[in-house]
Structure formats: structure tokens, C-alpha cells
Amino acid sequence: MSSMIGNKLKVSIFGESHGGAIGVVIDGLPSGLEIDMNFIESQMERRAPGKDSFSTARKESDKPSVVSGLFEGKTTGSPLCAIILNEDTRSKDYSYLKYAMRPGHADYTGHVKYSGFNDYRGGGHFSGRITAPLLFAGALAMQVLENYKGILIGTRIKKIYGIADNSSFEENPETVVNIRSMDFPVIDQQAKKLMQHEILKAKEEGDSVGGVAETIILNIPAGYGEPFFDSVESKISHMIFSIPAVKGIEFGQGFNITNMRGSESNDPYYTQEGNVFLKSNNNGGILGGITNGMPVVFRTAIKPTPSISKLQETIDVSTMENTTLQVSGRHDPCIVQRAIPVIDAAAALVVLDLIMEREGEIFFNKTKGDI
Ligand SMILES: Cc1cc2nc3c(=O)[nH]c(=O)nc-3n(C[C@H](O)[C@H](O)[C@H](O)COP(=O)(O)O)c2cc1C
Numbered sequence: 001m002s003s004m005i006g007n008k009l010k011v012s013i014f015g016e017s018h019g020g021a022i023g024v025v026i027d028g029l030p031s032g033l034e035i036d037m038n039f040i041e042s043q044m045e046r047r048a049p050g051k052d053s054f055s056t057a058r059k060e061s062d063k064p065s066v067v068s069g070l071f072e073g074k075t076t077g078s079p080l081c082a083i084i085l086n087e088d089t090r091s092k093d094y095s096y097l098k099y100a101m102r103p104g105h106a107d108y109t110g111h112v113k114y115s116g117f118n119d120y121r122g123g124g125h126f127s128g129r130i131t132a133p134l135l136f137a138g139a140l141a142m143q144v145l146e147n148y149k150g151i152l153i154g155t156r157i158k159k160i161y162g163i164a165d166n167s168s169f170e171e172n173p174e175t176v177v178n179i180r181s182m183d184f185p186v187i188d189q190q191a192k193k194l195m196q197h198e199i200l201k202a203k204e205e206g207d208s209v210g211g212v213a214e215t216i217i218l219n220i221p222a223g224y225g226e227p228f229f230d231s232v233e234s235k236i237s238h239m240i241f242s243i244p245a246v247k248g249i250e251f252g253q254g255f256n257i258t259n260m261r262g263s264e265s266n267d268p269y270y271t272q273e274g275n276v277f278l279k280s281n282n283n284g285g286i287l288g289g290i291t292n293g294m295p296v297v298f299r300t301a302i303k304p305t306p307s308i309s310k311l312q313e314t315i316d317v318s319t320m321e322n323t324t325l326q327v328s329g330r331h332d333p334c335i336v337q338r339a340i341p342v343i344d345a346a347a348a349l350v351v352l353d354l355i356m357e358r359e360g361e362i363f364f365n366k367t368k369g370d371i
């Protein structure tokens, strides 16, 4: 199993949904970075389960406890470890799921790979719950990026089950920061109502829906990225595909760029007072795997929640017979709104790693001004 990601900034996550706790170890953080735990907690609250009728009924406080690497509000330079307790497990919901494989979840693939020794309760290490420690690490990275580099990240819901928010996601600091304060971050309020209606309708019918999230990374300077294999797109995609339920990612115009001619898709350059700008951003802020100074824009496709109470066909791996299954228990009828802060955080980890690859600690020492 590979539970570690990052080059200079290494993040390792651990735990299972129904175990004692889940957590994260962040290795490679420079010492002396000021960390505001209130900011991290506010991001974790955005993801926490059990808040409303659009999400799972499992209630977790998701209050992180830092056990190392932080002293008097500043990083010490040693591995920073945070733990989040699992307080509201109800493992009996999974008693019949030891052998009956949920279609769409990782039950069968996990069973095969780990020879049936995997903790299947609550999806174990495959659970969306494991995004809580990832979010902790990413929220820490987000505030370091904001405070030391002015880089801002925000994600909105672009689409839920065919209902699209067609208003533009303005590439400016106000929009990107404001979107983070919304519980259900849709810009067009009419579209928001229709999306919420679709979620509740699916829930009533014992079903689920998915959708698309759109992310903007603002104020990222030109020149970051390590082609060939550590291009910015590759690193972001690697990270985003680690989030359970993600099934696609596109940058800039994405697949739509194939409907354009080169004369339309090329982003023209111009210069003003010695600085270089681009007139459009069809390439999503990345060329040759390197940032070009425009906002990095990407969209993430999130599938409908696999655990649904509609009758489904499956197999029983103990008898190797065909069977049927209706999943009960507490599940998100839609994952998109809860994945939004996780995507912000995951993107922040990639950007911070890219900066550290290029600038190392010099960047922090320079900007801290105390060394
Ligand atoms: C925040 C979040 C919440 C999730 N909630 C649920 C859930 O309640 N029920 C469920 O079956 N899957 C849920 N998932 C998705 C599954 O964990 C995921 O589909 C499963 O691990 C299989 O991985 P894959 O879809 O990436 O192939 C959630 C994912 C995330 C990121």
C-alpha cells in the first residue's frame, strides 16, 4: 500500500473509518512557520460529516489533535503529526458487508488485493473519512501559501447530476475566498436550489448523485513545475485521484479544447510595465507542465455515492454465489459538496511541494525575515 505522497513535502495518512483514530504525518515542513489552528479547524468543519440532510448522518466533531511538530504556534521542523478520533462508528451496519461486495465501492478490489484481511467496516482505509487527515495537512499548506506567497485556492460546485451553474467563476481573490465561506458553494442561487432538490430526490429514492467541482489557484507565479514526469498537471492529477470517488480531471478548457481551432485555443501574450500576461486562459495556467502565471484552473468529476439502498446485483465472496444487496446505514447521497474543501487542501499540498522543490527553505527564510 502506498499511503505517502509528495517530494519535498511528504504527507502520509493512516487509519480506518471504524478504527480508533485516523491521522496524518507531514514531513519536510521548514521550522518557524506560524500555524493558525483556527483556520485549519474551520476548513475541517466544512468537510465534517453529519451536518445537514445532503450528507451522511454519521456525526463526527473532526477536531484534530496535534501530537508533534508544533510548539508555541510554530512548526518545529520535525514531523508534524495530527490525529482525529472516530467517535460515531456504528460497525453493525457492516456486519452483512463482510462477504457481500458493494458495487461501486472498494470492497471487492480491497478483498482481492489484501486477501480478505482488509478492515471492511465503513470502507476501512478506502473510506472518504480518510480525507479528514488529508484536509488537515492541506489546510496547513493553504495558510502557508496564503501567508508567505499570497497564493489563494477556492473550489465551487459547477454541476450536480446534470444541473450546471453556468455563471463564471471569476478569477479574483474576493470570489475565491468568498466561495470558501459557503456551506454549499454554488454561485448561481437558482442552480443551487435545483442541485439540492436533485440530491434530496435521489436520497428519497434510495439513490445517489455525483457532479463536477471547479477549482482556481490564484497568484501562482510562472515557472513552477518539474517536467517531464512531475508536470503540474501530473502532480495535481495524482493528488486529486487519491481522493475517493474522483473519476476525472480536466485543466482549462479540458476536453472542450478539442472543439476549438488553434487560433481560438492559444492564449495570446501581452506585456505591460515589464510584466507578461495572457489574454485568455484556455490552457488553465499550465504550458509544458509549467505554470505560466495565469490562474491554474481545473475541474474534478466526482461519481455518485456507491452505497445506495436500491436493490443491486452482486456476489457473496464466501459462497462465490450471485446475490442481491440493499445497502443500509449512513451514507452521503452526494459527495461533491463534502469533497470541495478536500480538493482545495489537496491542491495546496501540491503547490507547496512545487514551491519547495524549486525554492527550498530559502523562500521561507526570505519571507519570514527572521533569519
Ligand atoms: C468526502 C467523501 C465522502 C464519501 N462518502 C461516502 C459514503 O457515504 N458512502 C459511500 O459508499 N462512499 C462514500 N465516498 C466514496 C467512497 O469512499 C469511494 O467511492 C470508494 O472508496 C471507492 O473508491 P473510488 O470511487 O475512488 O473507486 C465518499 C468519498 C468522499 C471523498
Ligand SMILES: C=C(O[C@@H]1CC(C(=O)O)=C[C@@H](OP(=O)(O)O)[C@H]1O)C(=O)O
Residues within 6 Å of the ligand: 017, 048, 049, 056, 057, 058, 060, 089, 090, 093, 121, 122, 123, 126, 127, 128, 129, 130, 132, 244, 329, 330, 331, 332
Ligand atoms: C464518516 C465519514 O463519511 C463516511 C464515508 C463513507 C465511505 O464509504 O467513504 C461511508 C460512511 O461511513 P459510515 O458507514 O461509517 O457512516 C460515511 O459516513 C466522513 O467522511 O468523515
